[in-house]
Amino acid sequence: MDIHEFHSLLTTAWVIWFFVLFTGIVVWAFRPSRRERFETARQIPLRDTE
Structure with a gap:
């Protein structure tokens, strides 16, 4: 396995990792x-602070 094959493998794993992470979030x-x-968080900017 040379550096180009390893880079391709890591790139694929990186994309899969981010897809799984995004789906989980x-x-x-x-x-x-x-x-x-x-x-309740949606209303925070509209609350009166006085």
């Missing part, structure tokens, strides 16, 4: 149990 963020937390 999306699944985690869109879980129904997170809805209430996101609803």
Whole structure:
């Protein structure tokens, strides 16, 4: 295995890793149990600070 084959293997593994990571974050963020937390966080900029 030369450096070019190793680079190709690492590039493929990197893309797969980021796809799995992104999918995991999306699944985690869109879980129904997170809805209430996101609803309260959504209102933070609109709260009166006085």
